[in-house]
Amino acid sequence: MGPAVEVHELVKRYPKRDVNAVDGLSFAVETGEVFGLLGPNGAGKTTTVGILTTMVRATSGGAYVGGVDVLRDPVRARARFAVVPQRSNLDRSLTPRQNLTFHAAYHGYSRAERNARAATLLDEFGLIGQADTKVDFYSGGMAQRLMIARSLMHEPQVLFLDEPTTGLDPQARLFVWERLRELRGRGVTIMLTTHDMDEAAQLADRVGIVDHGRLLALDTPPALVRRLTGQTVLDLTVVAGAGDDTEKLLAALTELPGVERGEQVSAAAGGAGPADGATLLRLYVTGEPAALLAPVAGVLAGRSASLTDVHFGEPSLEDVFIDLTGRALR
Numbered sequence: 001m002g003p004a005v006e007v008h009e010l011v012k013r014y015p016k017r018d019v020n021a022v023d024g025l026s027f028a029v030e031t032g033e034v035f036g037l038l039g040p041n042g043a044g045k046t047t048t049v050g051i052l053t054t055m056v057r058a059t060s061g062g063a064y065v066g067g068v069d070v071l072r073d074p075v076r077a078r079a080r081f082a083v084v085p086q087r088s089n090l091d092r093s094l095t096p097r098q099n100l101t102f103h104a105a106y107h108g109y110s111r112a113e114r115n116a117r118a119a120t121l122l123d124e125f126g127l128i129g130q131a132d133t134k135v136d137f138y139s140g141g142m143a144q145r146l147m148i149a150r151s152l153m154h155e156p157q158v159l160f161l162d163e164p165t166t167g168l169d170p171q172a173r174l175f176v177w178e179r180l181r182e183l184r185g186r187g188v189t190i191m192l193t194t195h196d197m198d199e200a201a202q203l204a205d206r207v208g209i210v211d212h213g214r215l216l217a218l219d220t221p222p223a224l225v226r227r228l229t230g231q232t233v234l235d236l237t238v239v240a241g242a243g244d245d246t247e248k249l250l251a252a253l254t255e256l257p258g259v260e261r262g263e264q265v266s267a268a269a270g271g272a273g274p275a276d277g278a279t280l281l282r283l284y285v286t287g288e289p290a291a292l293l294a295p296v297a298g299v300l301a302g303r304s305a306s307l308t309d310v311h312f313g314e315p316s317l318e319d320v321f322i323d324l325t326g327r328a329l330r
């Protein structure tokens with residue numbers, strides 16, 4: 001069996017643009033794989049998925065889903081995949097159950113088949129009790145579950161999901177992740193675009209990182225993390241001395257031998273922020289991080305800073321992403 005999704009030297013140049021949105025992209029997604037497409041805003045992810053799902057016309061190159069040439073045979077390709085967009089496109093004039101059965105009718109399923117499939121999927125997605133209310137009464141999490149259930153009505157081989165859990169609460173997010181893992185277990189290939197590194201690390205078997213329409217890296221999340229030159233992370237929670245500031249302190253720490261780079265970690269990226277007045281500084285270390293503790297303590301003592309916590313850790317997928325795509329805002 002060939003790959004479930006394949007793009008080959010794919011190029012997209014939008015009219016009146018002087019650069020390619022997708023610039024010679026090639027990769028393949030194996031059947032039954034969860035593949036995460038990551039990249040900063042404007043990297044070309046939506047355009048790539050748009051071409052694969054017949055919404056955007058390619059300038060050149062090849063795109064295949066379930067072995068079907070998407071560019072030549074879009075109608076046959078559409079039977080092989082489903083798309084779950086980020087924003088709800090449910091039909092509000094229909095009940096949740098009708099949203100499912102109408103979708104299956106469009107794909108040629110008989111009345112008996114579509115009623116049976118709708119009942120099964122509504123049950124699996126925890127919506128059977130609210131199957132005949134109004135879609136308007138659905139929370140964001142329920143709407144997302146309903147959209148995934150609807151996408152499965154025509155038994156797609158490949159499921160494209162755009163930011164599948166953005167805006168969902170932790171319970172809804174875990175529920176969606178569980179359903180996606182189950183689908184993979186049944187052999188459905190999943191391609192997701194996400195900005196959520198945790199989601200990619202949790203779900204994706206392999207991740208492709210794109211920027212400026214080109215593939216920068218493609219591997220399993222652990223292999224991508226290992227690529228970061230055997231780096232270890234040393235997290236220091238510090239309170240700068242009176243009259244000192246954290247930037248200068250960080251600069252002094254970054255100059256120590258064995259420290260490749262350092263950064264001030266925002267509370268959002270590092271989880272719960274440090275206590276008032278304290279700052280979390282992250283040093284990317286080559287070599288043995290414990291050997292740095294004495295010189296770090298020396299720098300801190302020399303600048304009258306105090307250390308309230310130390311943590312050794314591995315770099316995350318987010319560190320890999322920043323390393324490859326930089327920090328500049330787009």
Ligand SMILES: Nc1ncnc2c1ncn2[C@@H]1O[C@H](COP(=O)(O)OP(=O)(O)OP(=O)(O)O)[C@@H](O)[C@H]1O
Nearest residue numbers: 014015017021039040041042043044045046047048
């Ligand atoms: N319809 C369009 N016409 C012209 N340019 C476009 C169009 N759609 C996208 N672009 C441009 O193509 C490039 C790639 O955009 P694309 O939406 O594919 O990126 P993305 O990685 O999905 O970004 P995001 O994470 O913000 O959704 C950007 O420079 C964008 O401005």
